[in-house]
Amino acid sequence: MNLLMISCTPRMKEKSNTDKILDEFKKGYESNGNTTETFYLYKRNEWEIIRKKFYENDNILFALPLYVECIPGIMAEFLESLKPKEKSNTKIGFLLQGGFGEASQLRCCESYLETLPSLLGCEYNGTLLKGDMFAVSLMDGKVRKQMVEPFYHMGKYYAQNNYFNKEVVNDFAKPEYFPKKTIFLYNVLSPLQKLFFQVFAKKLGCKGSINDKPYQNYLNDIPS
């Protein structure tokens, strides 16, 4: 079987968490002799080809990062440029990843993705979702491998089942919420976390504080 994979992140491949996950998913998908073809929406000059591929293929996976509770603007723009398919047997699955750790943060977007394929004249093939992926492209070596490896198995799974079963996904994506203990501990250790981000920002070339308020002056003169 062949799977058309469309990466819907605006980040270029080298810096993209979605694409590192997708690469691993692809390896798993291809492990039993299946084939894939991948296109990237951040390459805007390829949109014409990607549209053509969308119409030609009947087994499609959209991979995306969560952007403010739903799909990123670039994906919305691409989708708006598609004409719904007529009389197709096309199946669309989704791979949705986010920075926050809890699966519950991805549910609002998931509920939108459930409705999307039918609006494009296609069938819904489920959504694989997973949080806590903020650092994938910042890590390398073993740590990154550890973070993305589960997606190899899900690629294999998707090739075998051609559907993301909800129970399987829920198990893969847990925790749905963090336990109260974790939340308590996290809030207690909050100063350490802030320090960590500040040091990290400095390494990236940040000269000020990560809490800087560059537009504070505009706030102060609110007319009633």
Place this chain on the structure above:
Amino acid sequence: MNLIISALKKDDLYGKKIIENMQKNINDVEIIYAEDMNIKGCIGCNCCWLVTPGVCTIKDDYEKLLIKILQSKQVIFITDLKLGFVSYKLKNMIDRLLPLATMNLHFKNGQMRHYLRYKKHYKMGLIYKGNGNQEFLEKWFERVMINFDGTSLGTYNIENEEEILDELIND
């Protein structure tokens, strides 16, 4: 100041009517049309959190938009729906609000959130034109506002003019 941000075309009849009505019923209204602005999509570079905190790398009209939002008492977005979701032009604007948050995290109401950069209670509402699932849009927009530690003024179908005038504008 009350800010209206419309992603509808200026000559859209529904848009014109509702905006006229709002101008009549709300004092101190300012209107921004997406049509007049160049707002590109967020590229997820994280610079506004980690490299130039609070400032976006993409130099287009986002700064004007951000400042207007900081100055306003409430913001009302107007958009058409595409495939049951807000148009990409509107989503781009919302994605570009990320400099309002910081990198720092905490838990609020059982979920992880970013600390906000400015001390301000944002109040925003959404008016949409076209077919969509009201329940989903309501939920989505509520969650958008949770991310900015603000309040959703609700989501309204542009055809329900009375509801908009009674509930959204009288708030």
